[in-house]
Amino acid sequence: MLSDVRELDNDQQVEVDVCIVGAGPAGITIARELIGDDAEVWLLESGGRHAERRAQRLNRGQSEGHPIHRLHQSRVRAFGGTSRHWFRPGDDSWAARPLDPVDFEVRPGIRYSGWPFDRAHLEPYYAQAQELCRLGPFDYDVRRWADQDGTPPLPLLQGTVESTVFQHGVDDFDGYYEELVRAPNVTLLLHASVVDLATDGDPGRVDRVELRREDGSRCFVRARLVVLAAGGIENPRLLLQSRRVHRDGLGNDHDVVGRFFAERMSARTGYILPTSPELLGRAGLYAVHEPAPGVRVQGALRVTDAVQRKRQLLNCAFFPLPRNRSMMNEAVRSLATLAKARRRSPLPTGIGGHLHNIVAGVGDLGAFARERLRTPDAARGVLALRAQGEQAPDPGSRVTLGTRRDRFGLPVARVDWRPADSDRASIRASQGAIDEALRGAGLGQVELMLGDEHPPTLLEGNFHHLGATRMHTDPAQGVVDADCRVHSIRNLYVAGSSVFPTYGCSNPTLTVVALALRLADHLKKRLAEIRVHPDASR
Template identity: 35%
Template sequence: MITDIRDLEPGAEIVADIVIIGGGMAGITLAREWAGAEKTVAILESGGLEMEEATQDLYEGTATLSDGNGVERDIGDYPVTSRARLYGGSSHWWGGKCVPLDPADFAARPWIRDSGWPVSRDDLQPYYDRACDLLSIPRFDKDYAEPRHEGRPPLDINGSVHVASLPRTYTKVTSYADTPHFDEFLYGFTDAANISVYLHANAIDCRFSPDGARLEGIGIATLDGKRYVARGAVYVLACGGIENARLLMAANVLNAARFGARSDALGRYFQGHTVILKNRDDGRAATRVYFSDPPGPLSLYVDRGVDEAPHAVLGTTLAGQARYHCGAFTVTMDVTEKGADAEDRALQTLAARLDGADTAARATDRADADCSCYFMTENMPNPMSRVTLGDEVDALGLPRIHLHWEYGAADLEGFERSVDGFARELGAAHAGRVACPIGRDDAVSAMLPSRHHMGTTRMHADPATGIVDADLKCHDAENLYITGSSVFPTSGIANPTLTILALTIRLADHLKEKLGAAA
C-alpha cells in the first residue's frame, strides 16, 4: 500500500517490525525481500511519486573538489544535482550500468591506506547472483572472466596479466528503458499485505531508549508542518551516501547522540567516481587510444546501452595494481569522431609503425583503431575527504551539508602510474599507444563528477575504525542498520548499484534470521 503521510492525522504513529528510511533502490530492494513475509515493513520516503522542487531543495548544500594541495574547484550544485529525492530515488537518473566489484576491491592492498572489506567477493557472490536476477541481467562469473561474445573478441594485451577486459552490462530496470521492468520494480510488491510505503515522510530525529542503546522511534516531518513518529523493532537507514551520514550527524547535534564517536569516521572517507578526460580547444577529444592492428571490430568496447549486448572496458587487474602501485583503473572507449585530422592520423600511423610497419596501412584504414576515451581511477579512502554540517538549515530545520571531496596526492599519483602502466602494457604488446595530455595541476579541472557517493558510514569490524559491522549493523545502536554505498570501505571503479543491491539482499537474509521470520 502506498500512502501520502500528509493524509494521516498529525501525531499519528506508524508501527512496523522493520522501518526503512529511504525509498530508493536499496530501500525498495530490502522491502521486496520481505513482501509476503510474516513481518510488517514500512518505507519512509521523503518525496512523492514525481519530482518536486521543494523536496529536491532539501539536498541543497555546498561542495568543493580538491587535490588536497591547494587546487580547489567549486562544485556547489553537486549535492542537489547528483541525487533525486522521490520514490525510487536516483534510480530515475541511473543509466542501468551493472557490474560487481572486483575481488581485488575487497582485498586489503598494502599500498592503499585503509583498504580491505570485512567481507569478500566470494561472500557476496550468491547475493550478486540474486541482484542480477532481480535486475533481469546475466549473472557475472565469480572469477570475473573476460567477456566472450560471438564476433566481438576481447583484446589480448600482454596476456591480460596486468590489464584485462572487464565486463559491464545494462539492466532494463531503469527509467531510460522503454519497458515495464522499472515500474514492476517500483510497484510490483506494494500490494503485499505486510508492506506500507509512506510518501513525503521526512526522517528528522532519532528517539532512543533510556540507556541510549536502542532506537525507539524516528521523528517524521512534512514540509507543510505536520509531525509523526515511526516505531519498529529494527530500523534501516537507506538514504544514500551523503544523506545517511547527514541524518546521523544531525542526530548527534540535535539529540546528543554519539554516532561514530569511537571512530570519528562518520562523514569521513567520502569517495566518488569522476570521468577524467581532456578536450582540445575545438572540442575534440585529446585523451585517446591509438590501436596498431586490432584483431577484429572493437564493438565489445564501443557499443553500449540498454538495447546493446554487454560491453567491456579495459582495466587493471590486482596484479597490475600491485605492479604499478595504484588503485583500480579503467579506460572506456568510444568512436565518435569521423574523419580524424592530420595530427590524429599521424599519431595513429606512428603508433602502428612502431608496432610493425606491415600493419600501419591496415590500422590507419580502420575507423575504430583511433578511439576517444576517458579514464576513471579509484578514489582512495581518505579521512580528509568528508561531509560536514554547515551553519544553514533546510526547510525542516536540519543542517545543510558541506562536501569537501578530495582527490589527493595518493589519487593523482596512482592515476599517473595507472595511465603509464596501461600505456606500457599496450606498447609492450605492440598493440598501440595512449595519449593523455593531463598534468598534475590539470587533473581536478579535467574531472567530471559522477553521481556515486560512497564511504561516509564505512563498514569495519572494529567500532574504533568504522560505523557499521559486516552485517551492516550500526556499532552505536543495536537495532539500527545502514545500507547503500555509504558503507563501502573502498570505492573500486565499478558502478556501485549492483553491489548496493547485493549488500541489501544479504542484509535481508540477516534480518530474517535475527527476527525469526519466514519469507
C-alpha cells in the same frame, strides 16, 4: 499498501516491526525481501511517486574542496531514488559490474583498505542482485561475451592489462512500485521526510523515527529494527543531525560518521594512437552493444589484480572509444571542460585559461564540428580513453552539517570532496601500463592527458556517493559492523553505497543491491529471534 504522511494525524505514533528510511535501490530491495514475512514493514520515502520540485529542494546542500556535481542535481527524492537519474538525456542505460576480488583485500600501500569479508562471500548475493536489477546472465567473463558476436578483446600481452566487461541495464527500480503497493505486510509511505532518529528512552537503541510534514507538524514511527537507506550523502547527514542525546550524532563516538566520503573519479585521460587504422574497427567490444537479445555489454581495459597488488595501484577501468583526432586539440578539450564545469560546485579553477584556449582555437573547433558530422566511428583516427577510477579512502574527505538550513530548519549536508594527487598518480600509472601493453603488442601508444601540466579539475564525480558510513569491525575505523549495524546502536542498520570501505572501479548499484539482499537475510534472522525472545530488540 500505499499511504501518504499527510494522511496521518498530528503526533500520531505508528508501531511496526521494520522501518526502512529511503525507497531507492537498497530500501526497495530490503522491503521486497520482507514481503510475505510475518512482520509489518514500513518503507518511508521523502518524495512522491515521481520526482517533484519541492522534494528535490531538500537535496540542496553546500560543497567545498574539489568541485562536485550540485547535490540537488545528483540525487533524486522519489520512489526509485537516484536510480531515477539513470536515464537522463543522452543516457538510455546504466552500467553494472561486481567489485573485483582485489577491492575487498587489505592492500599494501593503500591505507584503510579491506572489507570484513572477501568477494567469494558476496558471490551468491551478486547472482541474486543480477536478476533483481533485470540484467543479463550473471556472467562477466569477457571471452564468453566476445565469442557470442565476434567482438574480441584487443590482443594485448597477457599478465599486465586485461579486458573486462560491464553489463548495461535498461530498467530502474521504479518498476517495483506496484509489487510493493500490493504487498499485504508492506506500507509505502510517501512524502515522509525523516528529520530525527530519536534515542530518548535508551541511548543504545533508536526509540522512534520522527517525520516532518510540510506544515511543520510531526508524526512518528516506532520500530523494532530501523534501516537507514537514504543514499550516500543523506545517510551520514541523518546520523549527524540526530543529536538530542548523542551530542556528535548517532554512531559517531569515534568521529567517523561522514568521513571517508568518496566519488568514482571520471575523466578523459588520454588517447590511443593506433599503429594501423584497422585497430579502430577491432574495438567493437568497447562500445555498448548487444551480443545476445536484450543483453547490453561494454568492454573496458584495466590493470590486473596481480599487477595492482605489486605496484600498489588503485583500481581503474578505461573505456577506449573511437574519436576524431581533432578532439585532441586544446580548444576542444577546454570547451568540454567548461561544459561540465557549469554543473559543478564550487566552480573549477583555471577557467580563464580554458577561455583563452577556446578563443585561440576557433578554427580547431570548426574542424572538430565538421569531422564529427561526416566521419563514421570506424574511420576516426584515435581511441579516446575515459577513466573510471577509484579514490583511496581518506578521512579528510567528508560529509558534515552545513551552515545553511532547509525548510524544516535543519542543517543541509556539506560535502568536502578531496581526491588526492596520489589518486591521479595512480590513474596515470595505470594508463602507463596500458601504454606498455599496447606498445608491446605493436598496436599503438597512449598520449597522456592527465599529466601534471593539466589541472586536477579534469576529474569529476560520477554521482557515486560512497564511504561516509563505512563498514569496519573496529568502531574506531567504521560506522557499521560486518552486518551493517551501527556499532553503538543495537537496532539501527545502514544500507547503500555509504557502507563501502573501499570503492573499486565498478559502478556501485549491483554491489548496493547485493549488500541489501545480504542485510535482508540478517534482518529475517533478527526478526525470528525477536518472535522467540521479544526483548531481543531492546
